[in-house]
Amino acid sequence: MKIFVTTISLLILTFNGFGQENRNLPRANAIMDSVYKYYAVPGSPLLREQYPYNETYVADYLGGGENSSKANPYSYLWPFSGSLSAQVAIFHSSGDKQVKKQIDNTVLKGLDAYYDKRVPAGYASYVNSAPESDRFYDDNIWLGIDYTDLFLLTADKKYLQKAKEIWRFVASGMDEKLGGGIYWCEQRKHSKNTCSNAPAIVYLAKLYQATNDKKYLELAQQLYSWTQENLLDKTDNLYFDNISLDGTIEKTKYPYNSGQMIQAGALLYKITQQKQYLTDAQNVAHASYDYFFYDYKQPATGKTIKLLKTSNNWFIAVMMRGFMELYGQDANRLYVDGFQANLDFAWEHMREQNGLFNSDWSGEKKKKSKSLLDQFALAEMYGNIAKL
Numbered sequence: 001m002k003i004f005v006t007t008i009s010l011l012i013l014t015f016n017g018f019g020q021e022n023r024n025l026p027r028a029n030a031i032m033d034s035v036y037k038y039y040a041v042p043g044s045p046l047l048r049e050q051y052p053y054n055e056t057y058v059a060d061y062l063g064g065g066e067n068s069s070k071a072n073p074y075s076y077l078w079p080f081s082g083s084l085s086a087q088v089a090i091f092h093s094s095g096d097k098q099v100k101k102q103i104d105n106t107v108l109k110g111l112d113a114y115y116d117k118r119v120p121a122g123y124a125s126y127v128n129s130a131p132e133s134d135r136f137y138d139d140n141i142w143l144g145i146d147y148t149d150l151f152l153l154t155a156d157k158k159y160l161q162k163a164k165e166i167w168r169f170v171a172s173g174m175d176e177k178l179g180g181g182i183y184w185c186e187q188r189k190h191s192k193n194t195c196s197n198a199p200a201i202v203y204l205a206k207l208y209q210a211t212n213d214k215k216y217l218e219l220a221q222q223l224y225s226w227t228q229e230n231l232l233d234k235t236d237n238l239y240f241d242n243i244s245l246d247g248t249i250e251k252t253k254y255p256y257n258s259g260q261m262i263q264a265g266a267l268l269y270k271i272t273q274q275k276q277y278l279t280d281a282q283n284v285a286h287a288s289y290d291y292f293f294y295d296y297k298q299p300a301t302g303k304t305i306k307l308l309k310t311s312n313n314w315f316i317a318v319m320m321r322g323f324m325e326l327y328g329q330d331a332n333r334l335y336v337d338g339f340q341a342n343l344d345f346a347w348e349h350m351r352e353q354n355g356l357f358n359s360d361w362s363g364e365k366k367k368k369s370k371s372l373l374d375q376f377a378l379a380e381m382y383g384n385i386a387k388l
Contacts, residue, residue: 027347028090028382034355035083035375041074045110046127047083049075051356051370062125062134075372077114077125077139082314082376083107084146089383092153103150111143122169122186135186137173138196140166141203148206160210167207170200177245180226184242191250193242197227198260199318205267217271224264228280231257237287255311258288259319266325281326288319289335296362308342308361313377320381327388340385346378 039047049072050057059076074080084107091099116124116132122140126133144166151159173183173196181192182200204220207213231240231249239257241250265281268274289306296307308316323335342361349363356370357378 022386024343024382024386025090025094027343028086028093028379028386030355031357031375031379031382032086032090035372035379038354038356038370039075039372039375045106046074046113047080047110047372048073049079049372051372052368054369057369072126072130074113074127077123078136078142079371079373079376080110080114081123081139081142081146082373082380084111084143085317086376086379086383088146088149088153089380090386092149093383093386100154120169120172121165123166134188135169136196137170137182137184137186138193138199140170141196141199144170145199145203145206148203148210151210152206163207163210167203170196170203178230178243178247180222181230181243182223189245191242191244192230194227194231194239194257194260195241195254197223197231198239198257198264201227201264202260202267202321205264205271208271220264220268224268224277227261227264232261236291237283238291239284253291254315255288255292256315256318258284258292259315259322262288262319262322263325264322266322266329269329278329281322282330282332285323285326285335288322289338292316292319293338305341305345306338307345310360310362310365313357313359313374317377317380317384320384324384324387336385336388339381340388343378343381343385350378 035047038051039049041047049059061078062076084103087099087103087107090096091103111123113127113129114123114125116122116128116135118132118135122135123143124133124135125139144163147159147163147166150156151163170182173186173189174180178192182196183189184191184193184196201220201223204216204223208216208220227239230243232238233240233251233253238253239261241252241254241257243249262281262284265277265284269277269281292309292311293306294309295304297304320339323339327333327336345363346357346361350357350359350361352358352366357374358366359371359374360366
C-alpha cells in the first residue's frame with residue numbers, strides 16, 4: 001500500500017506567523033512521501049525496517065531476547081512508531097486534516113499489528129501474527145506520549161483512552177527496587193533506564209495537562225526526583241543510560257536521555273511554576289549543546305557550523321523535543337536556531353536523490369542501507385521546528 005502525503009505542499013509556500021517562508025513543513029512531507037515509496041509492504045500498512053530490503057537484517061537494539069537473532073519481514077515496533085511521532089509533529093504544525101486522516105487510517109492501523117493482549121495490554125516489540133515477543137516499557141511510553149499529544153490537539157477522547165491504557169502497562173513496570181523507577185523491558189527486569197523514566201515524566205506531565213488529575217503530576221514529580229538522584233551525572237549535568245539492580249551505572253550518554261530531562265523540567269516548570277525545574281532544564285540544555293554538538297568547518301565554504309555529532313538520528317529528534325519545550329518557556333533561540341541550521345545543512349548534505357537521508361550530519365559518510373527510523377526522525381524534526 002503506497003500512501004503519499006500531499007506533495008502539492010512542496011509547490012506551495014507555507015508561511016509562519018512572521019510572514020517568512022516556512023521551508024520545514026514541505027521538507028517533512030517530502031520525507032514521508034519517500035518513506036511510503038521505499039519502505040512500504042504491498043497491501044499492508046506495515047513497513048520494512050531497511051531500504052533496500054535485506055532479508056538477512058536483524059535488529060541490534062533489542063538487548064538480546066527472543067527476536068534478536070531473527071530476520072523479519074516487517075519493522076519492529078520502535079522504528080514503526082516513529083511514523084506516529086513524525087505525523088503528530090506534522091499535524092501539530094500544519095493542522096492538515098489529511099495528515100490526521102493518514103494517522104487514523106494508516107499509522108494506527110499499522111500499530112494494531114503490534115497490539116498485545118497480555119495483561120496489562122500494551123504493544124509488543126514485533127507483530128502479533130508472529131510468536132510472542134518482548135514488550136519494552138520505553139516503546140510504549142513513546143506511543144503514549146503521541147496519543148496524549150493527539151488528544152491535546154484534537155480533544156478526541158479515543159486518543160486519551162488509549163493513552164491511559166498504555167500508561168497502565170507502563171505503570172506495571174514500576175516497583176520499589178532501587179527506591180522506585182521504571183524498568184526497560186517487561187521480560188528482562190535487570191535495569192531501570194533513563195529512556196524509560198525521563199520520557200515517563202514527560203508522559204505523565206502531558207496526561208496531567210489532558211486530565212487535570214493530580215495523581216499524574218505527583219508521580220511525574222516523584223519520577224523526576226528518582227531520575228535526578230539515580231541517573232544524573234552531577235559533574236556535567238548529563239544523564240547516564242541506566243542503573244542495574246545491583247547498583248551498577250551504565251555511563252553512556254545518549255542525546256535522547258538528556259533531551260527528555262530537558263523536556264521534563266520545562267513541562268514541570270510550565271505546570272508548577274517552580275523555578276528549579278526551569279533551572280535544571282537550562283543546565284541540561286547548556287551541557288547537551290556542548291556535548292552533542294561540535295564545531296565543524298565546512299570543506300566547501302570554510303564556514304564553521306555547530307554541527308550535531310552523528311548518533312541515532314531518532315535520539316537526536318527526541319533531544320530536540322526537549323529544546324523545543326524549553327524554548328517555549330524561556331524564549332532563548334540559541335538552541336532552536338542551532339537545530340534549524342543543522343536541518344538546513346542536512347537537507348543539502350545528508351539527503352540523497354531518492355529523498356532518503358544518511359545518518360552522518362557532515363554528509364561525508366554515506367551508506368547504501370537506509371534506516372526507516374532515521375527517515376522518521378528527520379521528518380519529525382522538520383515537522384516540529386515548523387512550529388516556530
